[in-house]
Amino acid sequence: MRRKQSEYMHWAKTQSRARFNLATSGVGAFPLGELGPLPPLEINGDNSYGYTPLKQAIAARYAVDPDCVVTAAGTSGANYLAFSTLLDPGDEVLIEHPTYGLLLDALEAVGAVVKRFARTHENGYALEAEAVRRAITPKTKLIVVTNLHNPSSVLTGESALRELGEIARSVGARLLVDEVYLDAVYDNTPRTSLLLGPDFVVTSSLTKVYGVSGLRCGWILAEPDLARAMWRMNDLFAATPVHPGELLSVAVFENLDAVRDRFRRIVEADRKVLTRFLDRVPGLSAVRTEWGTTAFLRLASGGADSFLERLRAECDTSAVPGRFFGLPECFRIGMGVNSEMFAEGLRRIEESL
Ligand SMILES: Cc1ncc(COP(=O)(O)O)c(C=O)c1O
Numbered sequence: 088m089r090r091k092q093s094e095y096m097h098w099a100k101t102q103s104r105a106r107f108n109l110a111t112s113g114v115g116a117f118p119l120g121e122l123g124p125l126p127p128l129e130i131n132g133d134n135s136y137g138y139t140p141l142k143q144a145i146a147a148r149y150a151v152d153p154d155c156v157v158t159a160a161g162t163s164g165a166n167y168l169a170f171s172t173l174l175d176p177g178d179e180v181l182i183e184h185p186t187y188g189l190l191l192d193a194l195e196a197v198g199a200v201v202k203r204f205a206r207t208h209e210n211g212y213a214l215e216a217e218a219v220r221r222a223i224t225p226k227t228k229l230i231v232v233t234n235l236h237n238p239s240s241v242l243t244g245e246s247a248l249r250e251l252g253e254i255a256r257s258v259g260a261r262l263l264v265d266e267v268y269l270d271a272v273y274d275n276t277p278r279t280s281l282l283l284g285p286d287f288v289v290t291s292s293l294t295k296v297y298g299v300s301g302l303r304c305g306w307i308l309a310e311p312d313l314a315r316a317m318w319r320m321n322d323l324f325a326a327t328p329v330h331p332g333e334l335l336s337v338a339v340f341e342n343l344d345a346v347r348d349r350f351r352r353i354v355e356a357d358r359k360v361l362t363r364f365l366d367r368v369p370g371l372s373a374v375r376t377e378w379g380t381t382a383f384l385r386l387a388s389g390g391a392d393s394f395l396e397r398l399r400a401e402c403d404t405s406a407v408p409g410r411f412f413g414l415p416e417c418f419r420i421g422m423g424v425n426s427e428m429f430a431e432g433l434r435r436i437e438e439s440l
Contacts, residue, residue: 089195089196089198090192090195090196091195091196092192093188093189093192094188094192094411095188095189095192095411096188096189096192098408098411099407103405103407104405105399105403105404105405106403106404106428107402107403107404107405107428107431107432107435108404108405108424108428108432109404109405109406109420109421109429109432109433109436110405110406110407110419110420110421111380111421111423111424112237112295112380112381112407112419112421113268113294113295113296113298113300113380113421113423114295114296114297114298114350114353114354114380114423114424115298115350115353115423115424115425116298116300116301117297117298117299117339117346117349117350121349122335122338122339122342123338123342125335125338126334126335126337126338127334128331128334128335129330129331129334130330130331131330132330132333132334134327134328134330134333135327136318137156137157137158137318137328137333138158138328138330138333138334138337139153140333140337141158141304141333141336141337141340142156142158144336144337144340144341145158145306145308145340148340148343149278149279149281149308150278150279150282151279151281151282151308152311154311154314154315155281155308155309155310155311155314156306156307156308156314157306157307157308157309157314157317157318157321158304158305158306158328158333159290159305159306159307159321159325160303160305160325160328161292161294161300161303161304161305162265162267162290162291162292162294162295162305163189163193163305164303164305164324164325165290165291165292165305165306165307166189166190166193166263166265166290167193167196167197167324168307168317168320168321168324169263169288169290169307169309169317170193170194170197170199170229171197171320171324172313172316172317172320173228173229173261173263173288173313174194174197174198174199174228174229175198176197176198176199177198177199177200178198178199178200178226178228178229179199179200179202179224179226179227179228180194180199180200180201180202180227180228180229180230180231181202181203181204181219181222181223181227181229181230181231181260182194182201182202182203182204182230182231182232183203183204183205183206183214183231183232183233183236184203184204184205184206184413185206185238185239185383185409185412185413185414186231186232186233186236186237186412187233187237187238187265188411188412190231190233190265194231199229202222202224202227203222204218204219204221204222205218206218206236206239206241208372208374208383208385208417211241211374212236212239212241212374212383213241213243213247214232214234214236214241214243214247214248214251216247216250216251216254219251219254220254223254223255223257223258223260224258225258226258227255227258227260228260228261229255229260229261229262229263230251230254230255230260230261230262230263231262231263231265232251232262232263232264232265233264233265233266233267233268234248234264234265234266234268234269234280235268235269235271235272235376235378235379237265237267237268237381238381238383238407238409238412238417238419239374239376239379239381239382239383240268240271240376240378240379240380240381240382240383241374241376241379242272242277242376242377242378242379244277245277245278245280245283248262248264248280248283248287249283249284252280252283252284252286252287255286256284256286260286261286261287261288262280262286262287262288263287263288263289263290264280264287264288264289264290265289265290265291266279266280266289266290266291267290267291267292267294267295267296268295268296268379268380268381269291270291270296270297270347271295271296271354271378271379271380272378273347273351273354273355273378279291279308281308281309285310288307288308288309288313289307289308289309290305290306290307290308291305291306291308292304292305292306293305293336293339295380296347296350296380297339297343297346297347297350298346298349298350299335299336299339299346302332302335302336302339303329303332304332304333304336304339350423353422353423353424353425353426354380354422354423356426357422357423357426357429357430358422360426360429360430360433361382361420361422361429361433362375364433364436364437367437368436368437368440369387370386370387370388370440371384371385371386371387371440372384372385372387373385379422380421380422380423381419381420381421381422382419382420382422383409383412383414383417383418383419384406384417384418384419384420385409385414385416385417386416386417386418389416390415390416391406391408391409391410391415391416391417391418392408392410392415394418394439394440395408395418397439398435398436398439401439402435402436402438402439403435404432404435404436404439406418406419406420406432406436407419407420407421420432420433420436
């Protein structure tokens, strides 16, 4: 039987907690009390194929047609729904290495044949068209990338994405871009890559950059025919969305810039602390980025597993082991939750090195 679970998610849910928790990937929790007057809530609503005001809010924010929007339970639900709609068992999928582990787990669960192309530390984790060109075959059905890149937070620009789209098109494949971190580019936020062509499929949510993970407000953006197929596939999964969640999500969209700014301040303060840490501390290197809520650090010697075990046991500090990204000499840390906790976590990492 195919593997139908995720080691990473199980680890994250059961073993990542610590007083100084740098094993996060998104910003902290946005409290309901800060949302302002709540909309009238109702349990049931008109949402057979999504709640129109929510689809309109997503469409307006990302400058796409509401017919391109399929709502889902977080980016996780969006990715799984997209994969199950686009792929049959045995279909070949090309995905970046390293990447977010759940993407691999979900692809495996739907029976895809997974092939990889590398994004390397030495090359600043850039998405290189040449690496994709070398790995693609006439059997490739889908290319999958993250933008910003998880784990490194490296931003891929529009011209590189266009080139990737052309490579996908040359074999009749589509390009799925997981953009859950893209809105963490706070200035000149790039437009969604759905706007680059009908072969693009985008997934995202209000979780990582907006701190409202509990609403599970996620979505797929795809050309309308494909979007309709996704809604039909969703009849087999969730059937209909959770309506109170849709109402609250619309309220968050009405305040989206304020919610984002609230966390921007924390992320930017944390990045300053991280920059000083990386300037100062020997034995570690990282590709530095201007944006994003995660950073991927590489130890000059030794594996991260034993280091992180000691860090958690002796210093009550956690980070995500690089083994979950196929790079055991690395570990990922997260920004945007609490600047005092972040600074003290980094201090403890320094002390433990
Ligand atoms: C690239 C990427 N996609 C999707 C997710 C899941 O996001 P959500 O909480 O919206 O389901 C994560 C979570 O870490 C992620 O890093």
